[in-house]
Amino acid sequence: MRAVCIASLSLTAQFVSAASHTVVISGLGGEPQYEERFRANADEIARIAEGLAEAPGQVVRLVGADATRDAIRRELKALAERAKPDDFVTIVLIGHGTYDGEEYRFNIPGRDITGSELRELLGAIRAQEQLIVNTTSASGATIEQWKQPGRVIITATKSGGERTATRFAQYWAQALRDGAADANKDEIVTASEAYEYASRQVAAAFEADIALATEHARIEGGDAAAKFTVARLGAAAVLATDPEVQALLAQRAVLEGDIEAIKARRDLLSDQDYYDELEAVLVKFAR
CATH class of the missing domain: 1.10.287 (Helix Hairpins)
Known part of the structure; x- marks a missing residue:
C-alpha cells in the first residue's frame, strides 16, 4: 500500500523535517446561536488539523471563556518559540470583530485584543510559511496591517466596513470534509481550494436566502495558498499517518x-x- 501511494505522488523526495502548527481561536458569540456555531466550527477545524499534525501538541484550541487576551498572547508567544523557520503555521480566528476606522478588535471575554497587538504577536513567529484565516466580521481591516512576504491572509470580509456576523467559518470548516472542495481530485484540500469553496458557498447561501450579501471574502498572498494542506480526504487521510x-x-x-x-x-x-x-x-x- 505504501509503495502504491508513493508512486501515485509522482515524486521521490528526501524526508521533510518541517512541522505544521495550528492555533484555532473562537471568541465571544454574544448570542446562543453564535456561541454554538462558533464552538462547533472551531472544534471541527481543530479536529481536522489534529489529523494533519505530525506529533501531539501541534494544535492549540482556545474557545469561549478560554479565549482571553492573556491566553491568546501566551499561546502565540509559545508558538513563536517552537515554530522553526521551515515550519508551516496556520492561525484561525472565529467570531465577531469590530473596526472603528482606525483599529480592528477581535471580540473575546474581557478586554478585546486589537489588530495591532496581533500584528506584533504574529510578527514574532519565525516560520516563513504562514496562513492566517480571519473569519470574523470586519476582518478585511486586518489585511493591510498584517500582510508580509510568505504570509497568506484570508478574511471573511473585503473591508472593515462589512460588520455583520459572517458565515465564512462554517463553510471553511465544511470545505475540510467535502470532496467538492478538492478541485483537482487529489484527495488533498489546500488553503486555496478551501478559500474558493467557502467563498462560493457563502455567495450561494445569500442567494438562496434572497438576501443582499453582507460579506465578501478576500485573500492576500494567494499565490502561496496552494502550499498549505488544510485537509486530507479518503485514502490520503489514512495513508498520511505513515511518516x-x-x-x-x-x-x-x-x-x-x-x-x-x-x-x-x-x-x-x-x-x-x-x-x-x-x-x-x-x-x-x-x-
Whole structure:
C-alpha cells in the first residue's frame, strides 16, 4: 500500500523535517446561536488539523471563556518559540470583530485584543510559511496591517466596513470534509481550494436566502495558498499517518505551491525565465 501511494505522488523526495502548527481561536458569540456555531466550527477545524499534525501538541484550541487576551498572547508567544523557520503555521480566528476606522478588535471575554497587538504577536513567529484565516466580521481591516512576504491572509470580509456576523467559518470548516472542495481530485484540500469553496458557498447561501450579501471574502498572498494542506480526504487521510508518506505529501505541497507561484507571475517573465524557473522546480520532483 505504501509503495502504491508513493508512486501515485509522482515524486521521490528526501524526508521533510518541517512541522505544521495550528492555533484555532473562537471568541465571544454574544448570542446562543453564535456561541454554538462558533464552538462547533472551531472544534471541527481543530479536529481536522489534529489529523494533519505530525506529533501531539501541534494544535492549540482556545474557545469561549478560554479565549482571553492573556491566553491568546501566551499561546502565540509559545508558538513563536517552537515554530522553526521551515515550519508551516496556520492561525484561525472565529467570531465577531469590530473596526472603528482606525483599529480592528477581535471580540473575546474581557478586554478585546486589537489588530495591532496581533500584528506584533504574529510578527514574532519565525516560520516563513504562514496562513492566517480571519473569519470574523470586519476582518478585511486586518489585511493591510498584517500582510508580509510568505504570509497568506484570508478574511471573511473585503473591508472593515462589512460588520455583520459572517458565515465564512462554517463553510471553511465544511470545505475540510467535502470532496467538492478538492478541485483537482487529489484527495488533498489546500488553503486555496478551501478559500474558493467557502467563498462560493457563502455567495450561494445569500442567494438562496434572497438576501443582499453582507460579506465578501478576500485573500492576500494567494499565490502561496496552494502550499498549505488544510485537509486530507479518503485514502490520503489514512495513508498520511505513515511518516514516510507524510514527508512526501509535505514536499509535494511545497513544490506545487512553488509551481502555482511561478504560473501567477507568467506575464512578468520572459519565456526563457519562465521555463527556467519551472524546470528548477520540476527537477526537485525528479530527485
